[in-house]
Amino acid sequence: MAEIQLKSISKRWGSFVGVQSFDLTIPDREFLVLLGPSGCGKTTTMRMIAGLEGITEGEILVDGKRVNDLDPKDRDVAMVFQSYALYPNMSVYENIRFPLKVRGIDPSTHNEKVMRASAMVELDDFLHRKPAELSGGQRQRVALARAIVREPNVFLMDEPLSNLDAKLRVSTRAQIKNLSHELAVTTIYVTHDQIEAMTLADRVVVMNKGVVQQVGTPTDIYDNPANTFVASFIGSPAMNLIDGTVSGGTFTAPKTSVAGTGLPDGDVTLGFRAEDASLATAGEGQITANIYSLELLGDATMITVRIGPSLVSVKADKSFRAEIGDPVSIAIPHDQCHFFDAGSGQRLQN
Structure with missing residues (x-):
């Protein structure tokens, strides 16, 4: 004991x-x-x-x-x-x-x-x-x-x-x-x-x-x-992190827009995990970008896009087929969006 x-x-x-x-x-x-x-x-x-x-x-x-x-x-x-x-x-x-x-x-x-x-x-x-x-x-x-x-x-x-x-x-x-x-x-x-x-x-x-x-x-x-x-250290791959700004409740960053954050205006980092996001019909996701890389993992396909200086990953079905450079739209469920203060890195309640 x-x-x-x-x-x-x-x-x-x-x-x-x-x-x-x-x-x-x-x-x-x-x-x-x-x-x-x-x-x-x-x-x-x-x-x-x-x-x-x-x-x-x-x-x-x-x-x-x-x-x-x-x-x-x-x-x-x-x-x-x-x-x-x-x-x-x-x-x-x-x-x-x-x-x-x-x-x-x-x-x-x-x-x-x-x-x-x-x-x-x-x-x-x-x-x-x-x-x-x-x-x-x-x-x-x-x-x-x-x-x-x-x-x-x-x-x-x-x-x-x-x-x-x-x-x-x-x-x-x-x-x-x-x-x-x-x-x-x-x-x-x-x-x-x-x-x-x-x-x-x-x-x-x-x-x-x-x-x-x-x-x-x-x-x-x-x-x-x-x-x-913690977000960037835990998980394989680590949580996606995108630096941006909230204005009028909407988070914006290059190729990215998430409405209804419930946060005050200011510099914010958006986080979400690859397995929580999904591919959407063109123009219906919060992120629209071109494919940077594709990796077949066996049980899934990992798609990576570039958002500003960040590489952002999303898991798709193992049968997904596309080429590097093809456009994709990525949907992130609202309850899977994490927001952090851009200065301190601390989690924000939204």
């Missing part, structure tokens, strides 16, 4: 701010993902929770107990890193067993615990091998088993899939999802991959430049991004 409270934690190195006033309560058994680009502060946040990085300001509480001054070994957390950090001279069995030996766990229980952890990540056929004899995916599973065997209060995972190829990432991601369900342990997972965040998380924390941009369920963040940074 572990509820984690982060109370205004910050990390600074001189004038450089790594993490700024991070406030969050992580309920027991939640799978929380810290998401953002490189250098946004997500790994620093995790390292502060683990005790590997000192805190400049704020408090970390685990089940109400302040742990700021506890050594990493006393925080009852298990970490899985991007690099597998396995002992090359030990077998898989001994690598998994190692945390039990270090922590002085009763040796008579070791075999049962190792075999249970091994079975969870399907390593029973590889226990006699050395790490050098394993694939990248198998090594990552050894690292997972080594964390599981400790039966910690908290799992911390720092980009554990980033060294795997695309196919292995998908299968290992499914394994982590299933493990989190089986183990029911509070998990904090760091990634820059928004697909990992969307598929694994109970809640996602989107970070940028050390500052939390939005906290919510994957659905919340996808459907209602708090600002243009």
Whole structure:
């Protein structure tokens, strides 16, 4: 059982701010993902929770107990890193067993615990091998088993899939999802991959430049991004963003007109997702432009047009046929239009 409270934690190195006033309560058994680009502060946040990085300001509480001054070994957390950090001279069995030996766990229980952890990540056929004899995916599973065997209060995972190829990432991601369900342990997972965040998380924390941009369920963040940074970071493709102006309730930009926005006059950014828009009869959509590129995705065709400096995408049926340069009309349902302040990037209520 572990509820984690982060109370205004910050990390600074001189004038450089790594993490700024991070406030969050992580309920027991939640799978929380810290998401953002490189250098946004997500790994620093995790390292502060683990005790590997000192805190400049704020408090970390685990089940109400302040742990700021506890050594990493006393925080009852298990970490899985991007690099597998396995002992090359030990077998898989001994690598998994190692945390039990270090922590002085009763040796008579070791075999049962190792075999249970091994079975969870399907390593029973590889226990006699050395790490050098394993694939990248198998090594990552050894690292997972080594964390599981400790039966910690908290799992911390720092980009554990980033060294795997695309196919292995998908299968290992499914394994982590299933493990989190089986183990029911509070998990904090760091990634820059928004697909990992969307598929694994109970809640996602989107970070940028050390500052939390939005906290919510994957659905919340996808459907209602708090600002243009979140809108442009979440989704594949990212949300289309078009800079324009509202006048008399109508948003206008090159080749674009959306009436009835309900917004006051001013500079505004329109956002909408490719799958929420559709092709319309000529002249009946809010956007009329020439095709810039076409991509067959298998289940759909992605059409891209250029609106000023922006490339804007819309998904069409896989049977759609056209040529680059052909005109298209794009319709956006009114309830799928998102508007952001052009200066601050913050979401506007319309």
